[in-house]
Structure formats: C-alpha cells, structure tokens
Amino acid sequence: MLNTNAEGLLPEIMDIVRLFDCENEDFTHYFYFTNDKYINCIDYRGSIYDFSYECKTEDDIEYKRYARRAAKLAFYKLLSQASGKTFPYGALTGIRPTKLAYMEISQGRDFKPLFDEMQVAPENTCFVGRVISTQGPYYTKAGGQDLFISLPFCPTKCRYCSFVTAPLQNTAQYVDDYISCLEREIASVKPLLTSVRSVYIGGGTPFSITAKQLERVYAAVKRLALPVCEYTVEAGRPDVFDEEKLELSKSFGVNRICVNPQTFSDATLQKMGRRHTSAQTFAAYEMAKRYGFDINVDLIAGLEGEGTEDFARSLDCAIKLSPANITVHTLSLKSGAKLKEETARLHVEGIGRMIALSRAKLTEAGYEPYYMYRQKYQAGGHENCGWSKPGRECVYNIDVMEEISDNVAVGANAISKRVFFEENRIERLASPKNIPTYLQKCDKIISDRLALFGFGEKSG
Ligand SMILES: C[S@@+](CC[C@H](N)C(=O)[O-])C[C@H]1O[C@@H](n2cnc3c(N)ncnc32)[C@H](O)[C@@H]1O
Ligand code: SF4
Structure with a gap:
C-alpha cells in the first residue's frame, strides 16, 4: 500500500x-x-x-x-x-531510452550525464549511443508517413503473446469482410500519403490467410500507386509459408519479410503452443531467401525452460542464416497472454547473460543495433532490440519507435498517429481491437482518420 x-x-x-x-x-x-x-x-x-x-x-x-x-x-x-x-536501466521507466536521449541532444546536452544520474548501467548508456548513431541517416523530422495495415489473424495463439487475435479457427468467418473493410480504409488514405517512407503489413500472422485473400490486400495497396519504398510483410510463423504467397508478395513489390523462429528448440516451440518446428523455420527461410527479400528473424530471450545455452544456440542458428535483420526480444509478461494467467512474476535465470551474449555475438557477426524499446514486466528489466547489417535497417521500425513520421494505420487494433513536431505533441486514433466491432465501425474510423489528418470533421 x-x-x-x-x-x-x-x-x-x-x-x-x-x-x-x-x-x-x-x-x-x-x-x-x-x-x-x-x-x-x-x-x-x-x-x-x-x-x-x-x-x-x-x-x-x-x-x-x-x-x-x-x-x-x-x-x-x-x-x-x-x-x-540494481536494474539495467536504473530508474529509467515510462520513456523509451532513445527518446529521452534525443530530448537531451535536442537541448544541446550530452545525454550520458542524465543516464548516469538515473543509474543506467554504463554499458546500456553506451548501447543507447550506438542505436542513436545507427539511426543517424534515417533520423529526420522532415515529416513523411508510414502506412501500417493490420492483419490480426494467427494459426494458433502462442503462450506468451497478448495479441488480440483469436486463432483462425475462431475468426476465419470474418476474414473476407475484414478485407473488404481494409480495401475501403486503404483507398480512403490515399490523400494522406504524400511522402511515404514505408508500408508495413503486420500481424498477427499475415501469411495465415489464404493467397487469394492476401492478394486482395496487396491489390488495394497497389491501387494507391505509391512510389517504390520499403514494403514489409510480417509473414510470420514458419508453418504458414508457401511458394504461392511468396511469389505473390514479390510480384506486388514486397521487399522485406519476417520469418520468425523465436527459438530453434522444438521442445520450447511446442511448449509455447507455436506448433511448428525448427526444420520448418529453416525451410521457410530458404524459400523466402530465393525471392531476394530482406529478411528479419525474431528471437525471444528468456522463454520458459530455456537457459543461456539454449538461447545461445538459437542466436547461433539465426546468425548462421545471415538475415538482414535479427530482432532480439526479452520475454515480457503481458496481460491477456496465457503465460500471465499462470505466472505472477518473471524470474529468468541468466537473462542478463543472454542479453550480453546477444550483443557480443551480433556485434561480432557484423550487426549493429538500430532500434530498441522496453516494455513493462520484461524479464530482468531488459530491452527489445532490432539489429541490422549496415545499410539494411528497417525504416518502419525506426519511424515507429522514434515517432518521427505520421503513422497511417488501418485495420482492427491499428493506431494512427499524427506528429506535430512544432508543438512537440502527437495525436492518436485507435481502431477497435475486436473484429466484429471493427467491421461495424469502419465508416466512422475512415472519417475520424481523415479528420485527424486535417481532412474534414471528426464524426460524433
Ligand atoms: C506481434 S508478434 C508478430 C509475429 C508473428 N505473428 C510470429 O509470431 O511469428 C511480433 C513479435 O513480438 C515478439 N513477442 C510477442 N510476445 C512477446 C512476449 N510476451 N515477450 C517478448 N516478445 C514477444 C515475438 O518475437 C514476435 O515475433
Ligand atoms: S506470437 Fe505471433 S503467431 Fe503467436 S499469437 Fe502472437 S502474433 Fe500470433
């Protein structure tokens, strides 16, 4: 109390x-x-x-x-x-470390004294400096927009994930109507996209819907006639990859794709309810690689039952694949996740060692950290970090984390953001998480988003 x-x-x-x-x-x-x-x-x-x-x-x-x-x-x-x-980021909570560092820099100050004062461990202060330095060529307040399209469907729900989606077996009946709403939403944002930096189709697991359904989403984006830019599909789980969806993605201009193992231990994958194997990860990766996409690979440090050696093995496997990007998440306890129902607190033995190992191994393999963020209830108070081969950084991830461009976001659970640099503030518009509610409110979402970006009045 x-x-x-x-x-x-x-x-x-x-x-x-x-x-x-x-x-x-x-x-x-x-x-x-x-x-x-x-x-x-x-x-x-x-x-x-x-x-x-x-x-x-x-x-x-x-x-x-x-x-x-x-x-x-x-x-x-x-x-x-x-x-x-002590904790890796000391008393620094509630604000992204890079955001705080940029605030200090914008005032003409070095951010390190403030980080020292907040008891951030010196190696993490240095690490934030590294992220900022990698972001240099991308960090601009010149405006621009990113287009986010939410496809909140998954084959099954993973134990640690709080994502709003229900497995497709409970939501498949909504997918066609959902895509019809997406088509209308996507067409409606054309006037907002005057200087697009990236397109990101995120999940859930976008490849869990059928190729025909996916094609409708791609076609809607194509009708916007955007200039060529970074175009990601967070295809996702290795068990939903096939040649048809990859071919389709390539033909519509997708140039970046996520193949997410989380771990290369089959026993852990089963425990997490992911229902795929590491052999499927390797197969999906090889398939995606043949199409020449930039590939991102997601890992989670601290998964239940895994120790430092298991995580080190997953890291080695990911590095051996040599993708453009590797994202290392620290397990976090999220409301709505099965894990949270059964675990009051995360105590992951060796999590600090795992994160230190990821930094050492990825650096040695030629990757640089390019975006990072922290969440509440992360094991040991550590961070999530995206690593990239030089020059292959994901613009979308940097823009979203640093809030340096408008985010025009469509679909259920999507949050559009308009950044007012001069006034140092952001306005947001969140769409309903629940799919039937989203379907009902599609018209209102369209007009409210136009109003957010200065086109017309907000509906009542
Ligand atoms: C929104 S998920 C979408 C990815 C895709 N559906 C998949 O599972 O392959 C994005 C990433 O967040 C990470 N993630 C999700 N829940 C997490 C948790 N509780 N702790 C740490 N990372 C988590 C996973 O690495 C996941 O790939
Ligand atoms: S981790 Fe990915 S596949 Fe698993 S439930 Fe979350 S969004 Fe779906």
Whole structure:
C-alpha cells in the first residue's frame, strides 16, 4: 500500500515499486518543493528516508518532469539499497531510452550525464549511443508517413503473446469482410500519403490467410500507386509459408519479410503452443531467401525452460542464416497472454547473460543495433532490440519507435498517429481491437482518420 500527498507522481512511483516486486509493501510518501529542491520523504519498513534533488526551472512542464524524475530516483535508490538489487536501466521507466536521449541532444546536452544520474548501467548508456548513431541517416523530422495495415489473424495463439487475435479457427468467418473493410480504409488514405517512407503489413500472422485473400490486400495497396519504398510483410510463423504467397508478395513489390523462429528448440516451440518446428523455420527461410527479400528473424530471450545455452544456440542458428535483420526480444509478461494467467512474476535465470551474449555475438557477426524499446514486466528489466547489417535497417521500425513520421494505420487494433513536431505533441486514433466491432465501425474510423489528418470533421 502506498500513501502519498502527491497523487500525480503515483504512476511513476509504482513503476519503480513494481520493478522491485514491492507492490505488497507499505510506503508513506511525502513530496514537497522548496528553493529549487524536490524533496521526497519515504517512510518504509519503520525508517524515514529523505531524498533531495536540485534542479532549477521556470517552466511548468519542466517542473513536472523534474518532480517525476526526483520521485522515481528516490524510490529507486531506497529500494536498491534495501534489496541490494540494481536494474539495467536504473530508474529509467515510462520513456523509451532513445527518446529521452534525443530530448537531451535536442537541448544541446550530452545525454550520458542524465543516464548516469538515473543509474543506467554504463554499458546500456553506451548501447543507447550506438542505436542513436545507427539511426543517424534515417533520423529526420522532415515529416513523411508510414502506412501500417493490420492483419490480426494467427494459426494458433502462442503462450506468451497478448495479441488480440483469436486463432483462425475462431475468426476465419470474418476474414473476407475484414478485407473488404481494409480495401475501403486503404483507398480512403490515399490523400494522406504524400511522402511515404514505408508500408508495413503486420500481424498477427499475415501469411495465415489464404493467397487469394492476401492478394486482395496487396491489390488495394497497389491501387494507391505509391512510389517504390520499403514494403514489409510480417509473414510470420514458419508453418504458414508457401511458394504461392511468396511469389505473390514479390510480384506486388514486397521487399522485406519476417520469418520468425523465436527459438530453434522444438521442445520450447511446442511448449509455447507455436506448433511448428525448427526444420520448418529453416525451410521457410530458404524459400523466402530465393525471392531476394530482406529478411528479419525474431528471437525471444528468456522463454520458459530455456537457459543461456539454449538461447545461445538459437542466436547461433539465426546468425548462421545471415538475415538482414535479427530482432532480439526479452520475454515480457503481458496481460491477456496465457503465460500471465499462470505466472505472477518473471524470474529468468541468466537473462542478463543472454542479453550480453546477444550483443557480443551480433556485434561480432557484423550487426549493429538500430532500434530498441522496453516494455513493462520484461524479464530482468531488459530491452527489445532490432539489429541490422549496415545499410539494411528497417525504416518502419525506426519511424515507429522514434515517432518521427505520421503513422497511417488501418485495420482492427491499428493506431494512427499524427506528429506535430512544432508543438512537440502527437495525436492518436485507435481502431477497435475486436473484429466484429471493427467491421461495424469502419465508416466512422475512415472519417475520424481523415479528420485527424486535417481532412474534414471528426464524426460524433
Ligand atoms: C506481434 S508478434 C508478430 C509475429 C508473428 N505473428 C510470429 O509470431 O511469428 C511480433 C513479435 O513480438 C515478439 N513477442 C510477442 N510476445 C512477446 C512476449 N510476451 N515477450 C517478448 N516478445 C514477444 C515475438 O518475437 C514476435 O515475433
Ligand atoms: S506470437 Fe505471433 S503467431 Fe503467436 S499469437 Fe502472437 S502474433 Fe500470433
């Protein structure tokens, strides 16, 4: 139980309390501000801790930012002292590390002192610097848009995944109507796409629908007559690959594709409910490679029952395939995932070692980290990171993570974003997650999105 006189700071404080697994403990917190000092007093386990953080500002938004920072640091230092634990990104929660670094850089400051202050481990501060440096050629605030198309269908639901999709056996009856709505949505966004940076057909598992259905989606994109740009299909699970869908993708201009093993252990794959084997991964990869796509391979570190050696083996297998991109996710506990129903906390033995190993092996193999993000409840407080061979980085992933372009997103559970650089703000429009609701609301979504981007009025 946490009692505080500063309700506004509660979400940030709770992020730290959760990090240390202390939600069930009692804290009394008192915050006040005097002479440019942000004072946090915390009564914990019968002792009083006082933390003072000094920062001068006349600006109200900055004042709030410093107050949040001071409160997080106070709780982090206290709980770190009490438990003897530290975390890879210290008290840095609730904001993407790269985003915070860019904010510092835009103020003409080096981001490293702030990261040190927030108790980020030095190797992670360096790592963020590496990501920013890889993003250099792509990082621009010149505007532009990315088109995202959501295909929320999967063959079966994986144990760790919170994705809204139900397996196709429960949703197959909606797919044709769903694509009809997509066709209308895609046609409607033509006026918004004045300077497209990328197209991304994401899942779910886009290849889990039939080739005929997929062709309707590709044809709708083709009717937009966009200039040639990065065009990804997150085809996904190796068990849904076939020549017909690959051929079709190639003929419609797709140039990047995801073949996602997650792990190369068949035993783990079965436990995760993925119903494919590593032999199918190799076969899908070889098939996709023949069409000359840039290939991305997703792995997850910390899957249940896997130790450092299992993960190292998966990494070696992925590196041996030599794809353009390898994305290393750290297992995270997500609401709505089967794993979450059965596990209150993730304690993955050796997760730090796995992430360190991924950095060492991928660097040695010639990959550079090009985008990263963190989620709540990730094993050990680590990150997800996309690695790329030089010059083969995925523009879409960078744009989405750094929010440097508009995202025109269609389909169920898609979130369109309009970035207002001058005002330093973003407006969003989320479509319903539930497919029947999405089908019903298609017209409203179309007009609301046009309004978001300055074409017409928002519907009531
Ligand atoms: C939205 S999924 C789509 C990929 C595709 N359907 C597949 O499974 O091959 C994108 C990626 O997120 C990662 N992912 C999903 N749930 C995760 C979790 N709980 N923890 C860590 N990574 C996760 C997986 O690596 C997955 O490939
Ligand atoms: S991991 Fe991929 S295939 Fe599995 S349920 Fe999630 S989106 Fe579907």
